[in-house]
Amino acid sequence: MSADPAHHSEQTPHAHDHAAEVAHAWLHFRDNVRFFACFLGVILLTVLAFNINFGSWNTAVVLVLAALRSGLIAYFLASLFKNFSFVFRTLAFTAVFLAGMIFLSMWDSSLKGIGNPIEDRADHTSQSHVP
Amino acid sequence: MLFMEIPYTLTARPDTGLYNGKLGIWLFLASEVMLFGAIFTAYLFVRLGAEDGTWPNHIQNVWLGLTNTFILIMSSITMVWAWVSLKERKFNTYRLALAITILCGLVFLCIKGVEYKAKFDHTGVFINEDAMEQKYLPELKKMDAFYVAVPSQHAYEIRGHLHEQTDKELVLLPDETPKYLIDLEKKETPSPTDANASAGGNEAAAGSEEKTITIDQADIQRSGPLLPKYGTYYAIYFLVTGLHALHIVGGVVVMLYFFFMGSFLYRRNPEQLSNRIEVTGIFWHFVDLVWITVFPILYLT
Numbered sequence: 001m002s003a004d005p006a007h008h009s010e011q012t013p014h015a016h017d018h019a020a021e022v023a024h025a026w027l028h029f030r031d032n033v034r035f036f037a038c039f040l041g042v043i044l045l046t047v048l049a050f051n052i053n054f055g056s057w058n059t060a061v062v063l064v065l066a067a068l069r070s071g072l073i074a075y076f077l078a079s080l081f082k083n084f085s086f087v088f089r090t091l092a093f094t095a096v097f098l099a100g101m102i103f104l105s106m107w108d109s110s111l112k113g114i115g116n117p118i119e120d121r122a123d124h125t126s127q128s129h130v131p
Numbered sequence: 132m133l134f135m136e137i138p139y140t141l142t143a144r145p146d147t148g149l150y151n152g153k154l155g156i157w158l159f160l161a162s163e164v165m166l167f168g169a170i171f172t173a174y175l176f177v178r179l180g181a182e183d184g185t186w187p188n189h190i191q192n193v194w195l196g197l198t199n200t201f202i203l204i205m206s207s208i209t210m211v212w213a214w215v216s217l218k219e220r221k222f223n224t225y226r227l228a229l230a231i232t233i234l235c236g237l238v239f240l241c242i243k244g245v246e247y248k249a250k251f252d253h254t255g256v257f258i259n260e261d262a263m264e265q266k267y268l269p270e271l272k273k274m275d276a277f278y279v280a281v282p283s284q285h286a287y288e289i290r291g292h293l294h295e296q297t298d299k300e301l302v303l304l305p306d307e308t309p310k311y312l313i314d315l316e317k318k319e320t321p322s323p324t325d326a327n328a329s330a331g332g333n334e335a336a337a338g339s340e341e342k343t344i345t346i347d348q349a350d351i352q353r354s355g356p357l358l359p360k361y362g363t364y365y366a367i368y369f370l371v372t373g374l375h376a377l378h379i380v381g382g383v384v385v386m387l388y389f390f391f392m393g394s395f396l397y398r399r400n401p402e403q404l405s406n407r408i409e410v411t412g413i414f415w416h417f418v419d420l421v422w423i424t425v426f427p428i429l430y431l432t
Contacts, residue, residue: 025218032211036204039423043200047193069427073420080413094161098168105172110369 035076042068141402142158153408160417167421170371173430177363187364188432190357192246192292199242200422206235207354207419210412217405222397225408229390232415236383243376250357250365254293256303262350263287274342276305286352294343301346301354335373368429375425378418 046065089120138144139151147154178186213228258267263278263286271278271289278289291305359366389396389408396404 022215022218025215029211031214033208036208040201040204043197043426044421046427046431047197050193066427069423073423076416076420080416094164094168098165098172101169102172105176 031079035072035079038072039069039076042072141400141406150406152406154296156410156413160413163417166376169425170367170374171424171428174367174371177367181363182237182281182283184279184283184288185362186432187275187288187362188279189296190364191430191432192249195242195246195424199239200426202235202239202242203419203422206232206239207412207416209235210408210415214405214408214412217397217408222393222402225397226390226393229386229408233383233386233390236379236386240376240383241377243372252292253290253306253357254303254354255288255290255357255361256346256354257281257284257286257288257300257352258346258354259350260287262347263335266350267344267346270344271305274305274344275308276342276344277308278305284352289344290357297348299348301348301351302343303346304343362432371425371429375418375421378421382411382415382418385414391432 042065046069048063051060137151141150143150144154149157209228209231213225213232216222216224216228229364231409255264260280261310267289268287276289276291278287280287289303289305294304296302355361357365389404389411391406396407
């Protein structure tokens with residue numbers, strides 16, 4: 001990076017190829033519409049699945065739908081900053097920090113003898129009554 | 132007087148590839164990810180640690196939640212439309228798209244208000260298991276009322292509108308079984324004789340439009356409106372949706388500023404306004420994505 005501020009001075013918008021910018025903006029718009037249509041589709045699928053009893057496949061269906069939603073969100077965010085490695089690094093650091101926070105919470109729980117709630121739950125069976 | 136131009140308000144810095152506003156919003160969103168991430172992590176622990184039956188089922192109106200999801204998704208699209216219109220230098224289209232986005236945000240908040248009011252108006256009652264099975268269960272079944280067994284607390288929970296409450300008894304208009312709920316048990320269709328018999332039941336006004344049930348206070352473990360103190364789920368629900376609604380309010384306020392001041396800002400520098408709208412749009416997308424995460428975990432339980 002040059003130390004000379006004049007080297008990076010502001011350019012007037014007219015210096016850009018305005019037509020190319022507009023074309024890029026429309027491309028971005030169409031990408032967004034596609035993304036949000038997919039989001040809506042997956043949400044509708046989730047609501048539909050919520051109303052259907054898949055028996056032993058319930059967990060599998062829920063996991064697949066959750067993975068679809070998470071994947072779409074991650075892909076959408078990535079598409080927003082795919083050209084900006086700085087943002088990518090920042091958010092990657094955020095993810096690492098968040099994972100560390102979750103790990104520390106679980107570690108703290110096991111130290112205090114609260115235990116792993118997932119393993120504890122295996123001993124019980126849900127008896128919620130649905131009329 | 133010496134004026135110094137702030138660099139990179141319009142064009143990107145070569146090293147980050149971002150102009151100032153965009154860099155700022157991404158750093159802000161990173162902190163937001165931490166905030167919501169921490170809350171979702173807390174939710175995970177609380178949900179997994181909940182005792183059997185204590186996590187409420189079918190408390191939310193899924194269709195209202197779905198409508199809100201649709202509205203937010205539409206608003207995200209109109210937000211990008213506003214930005215594209217500015218790029219095209221179509222100011223009127225920009226204002227139209229922004230107005231629709233603002234309207235969507237306000238409608239979202241109104242629907243959220245309706246949902247909150249339903250919680251405030253509702254009362255939940257935990258009834259002792261034995262008393263429920265002996266005194267109230269047959270009646271509730273005839274009324275097709277929604278109830279949930281809470282084995283860990285030796286109780287049943289019913290929810291509805293509070294009609295009357297005295298020291299000795301509580302009169303409740305119970306919620307019906309949600310239409311979208313799958314009936315896992317085969318229900319027997321009550322015969323006309325049964326229907327007549329229910330009229331003489333435990334003060335149930337069968338046949339009338341409002342079917343109420345009277346519960347002795349001695350049989351009640353606890354009761355109250357569906358507020359955060361009623362249970363962990365409600366605390367999480369109001370925390371997450373309240374925080375999300377605050378973000379919506381923030382976004383709407385910013386958009387209102389750009390709507391009313393847009394003309395002035397556009398005349399001064401259209402490209403800068405376009406950048407500002409882009410940054411607002413990124414924030415709005417984030418709020419949308421948070422809702423897409425919140426909706427399944429809080430509504431589809």
